[in-house]
Amino acid sequence: MVSETAVRFGRDFKAQLATVVLFRVVTGHESTVREGWTHIVRIMLNLFVNSLLPSSFTSSLRTIDLPPIPLQSPAQVIERGDRPSEGSLFSAFTTYVSSFANDEPPEPSGQEIEYTLCTVDCIHACSFEDIYENISHMPLDSLKSLVSSLISQIPEDNSPRVIVVKPELPAPSPVRPNGQKPRLNTPAYDPRLAYVLELATILALRDRETIESLGKEVADVLQTVIRDASSVHPVVVSRAAYYLLSLLRTSNDHDFVRAPVVLHSISSFKSDLLKQSALPVLQGIFDCIRGPSDLRNEMANSPDFWSILHTLQSIPEAAPTVFEIVEEVVSGTPSAITADNYEPAIWLFNEFATAGRVGAAQEQREEPAVRKGKPVKEKKRPTNELVIRGAKAVSIIYQMTSRVPHFIEQSHLETNEAWNAYWSPIFRSLTLQCINPCREIRQQAFSSLQRSLLSKDLASPDHKEWTNIFGEVLFPLITQLLKPEIYQSDPVGMSETRVQAATLLCKIFLHYLVLLSEWEGMLDLWLRILGIMDRLINSGQGDNLEEAVPEQLKNILLVMSSGRYLAPPSDAAEPQTPQQAQLWRETWTRLDRFLPTLMPELFPEEAKKPPSRGKSEMSALVAGAREKSADADEEETVQAQAQAQAQVG
Template identity: 25%
Template structure:
């Protein structure tokens, strides 16, 4: 029937030429053109078989046949098939959808008498209208509808009306059906991944409008989106906007709606949202304030991790709590790794704020039950790596590209010292503590040697000994650093002072008074252990961390 409506005017219309706008209604010469709007208006135009102005007038027989066909079709009230499709039998509905898709497919391939994008658009609009009218039977037709939209999206390489209708029709379907079809939420949101497959030129042309529709979808349906799959699609669409001039503002507003105050953060979307926030923090399209806000959202998400961790301890058994604790730990590690990347930003305000937010995320996690092994990972992957990267930038990059790196190095050194002291008691109980401690000393030693424009940094030369002295005093007070220690073997004490002497020689006498050193020396001589001031050869494997 659909093909008949679109194509079977050939016998009646031979005198009328094919055109690129066959759905625009025109009457024979001598009458005033009439234009209809809306889907049913376009449907009436289609039934009339009106074309462009003919080059030659049809014969009286052709006009009569045309009029008879028109009246016959109109008397059948075919438009009610579409407007009242929800009353069709299941098989009839499915066949109607398939017929529309087949017709549109032939039109797009140019295999029918009418080769017109307008006709393909019309079929697509009918298809979307039928889908929306049959939300209670969506499973019956969804696969067919989705595949047709997918074909349109993936076969179009330039912006055009057809792909525009396909993309925004798909978004409209998701917006309308998400509140009513919880069992289809993942399937509907997964379908939006088609937008990610758009040709770059097409995506760029519609990115701003797409983002606006995604924002409407999220604000209206955030509570209905629960799964990993659904949120991955949403955050992928938002991440793309971070570097799009027209869409980035709306994209960030949507992400802020999800993340601010943990409003809609879930274990299923946490990593995705944090990664999207990092991309906005790194983007230079917005001003510095937006990058700072993105960093605030990343660090502020720790509150959610703490809440989930506390809830897990109460709500689930010990085994499940341990698994959830590991999962939360991995989320936290991903978040601080993201912050570390922004700490290398060219913009001074952004990288310094990133370091401050990273420090807050490291020392403000008392409520999160993080496995101790994760802290060793954090020092290796985040803290030590950050200090090494910043030092390399200071030594190798032009000051024109990185302004005021001295202040950044100061902040990074304070971060390492605070994180180390925060976890000292737990870390010191582990076999790998000696290696970790040498890593801290190694970074302090290297930072003491850094120069800016050929001159040493007075700020760093004042800061590092002060931080190191504070750490040593705490280690002494807590019993972590003592002559008779067992941490890392008998060499821990000597290894410590070997590095300290390279950083600030007077510190040993400032931390341990003379009488304490004398007592230590006497004890060591009895046990055969080298005295503190004796030379000790350190294995090369333990010198550099």
């Protein structure tokens, strides 16, 4: 079937034929090229929009990595006015017939079809691949004329052009139910504009000489289109952004286009427009990141760069490219990660890790088969790209810990402030992923968190800020794991995770025991650990925690005892210091609440003689007994007080 556009083109066949012949001749003669480019460009555009030019340029001109320019808009909505609420049958029939007649183009005549076919044959005979090849080798002066002619075809008034179809009958109400009229302000798609911008960019990118001579003029035009993005169709905007980024990459030695300006223009797009432009924009950014190292550093230190990536990371088809870009920034040689972009990079990787939570559903579907002893066939297990990226993101976050000592050393902040600035983002991210419903990511996060907490660069005797790892990392993590909603996200796996968290808390405490013993907050920290262990063992998770918690505490108590941090009062050779006496009493008292047999088991000689308590403890026990027996009779109250007196006697 012959298209309507081809029919219209065929009606003017003689004029088109003469011009095409001229076009074929002038591409080989420099003097004629200078005089006739404007007219030739118009014919090229006419041929292009009527599908009579190749959809893509030849390999000699194809220096950009984008699909061919589409000739039709991806979507076009034509609004019609509301129909009247009442009307005659004849009126409705007339409207239907009129609409049908307006929508259907007339059948082409035989003569029009003949003109069209002749035109198509003539165009094909001209071999436009050879014409493009000739263009790619033209002298610089001829290219300047061609580029100037191309740019002259861009309308100065970029006001939105829209298609409006008037209603056949006036609507009964000028206002829609929500009180506002629909706004028909979507810019029309003009493939000629995309063609002009692409060909001009390709010609400017030919070599160093053309970049220097034509780059600024083309870059100015592209930046104008980008700045006026709301008046241009998203397809053209996205391609123009890619062309501009391509110029940025190849013109790094020149200053007519700068990375911060380009990135700011793109990040200023409305959210919907930026998402529609995601793939070309990301491809252009990725090409720049893999380009000169100074350009990569300049882009990576721009806040707009991270803003763009953060916005586009949530788009499924764009997420893989975003991940590759950030991975290149972090792992490239040399790395583009600095103290300024360190935290944005971590939180972007954290978003990828969080997105991997979708893998929990697959893991839990396989869980019944595992419990029944049925092997899970790995080859049939689908590969979830979100989980793979999430686990890799956690691994990269951990790798960034190697940069922390350098950042702290180079920082102008106080030591404590610098420690918080560069260690805290890593711990916050890893802690969040330690409660990720996906076990694969959660296990990766736990492993990374443990290695980070045991890093030789973490703790320093010169300052005590690192002790916050208990109050800001480990305690909050276990508190989150104890929440019912966290447990229900993976009932089977989270039980094991709680055991791992308890083990990790004890391991970290023992690792830093020597440094902690010199800290005045040691006792309070130890009592908080005992309180956390009390909550864990009474969380109702069965044998796992009931076995793990006593074993971990037994290990800690033995190490503390061997190092004389926990000293029994009966040791006459080395009498207790006041601090040791207080630690001993508080430990015995707290453990007696939820593990009453643990201390007697480890210190049987002390079990025969309960630890002495001070007057303040006696008063507290008496008060507790009184409160406990407030509703009892007088005789029971006296008995409770007598028991308290006996305990402290």
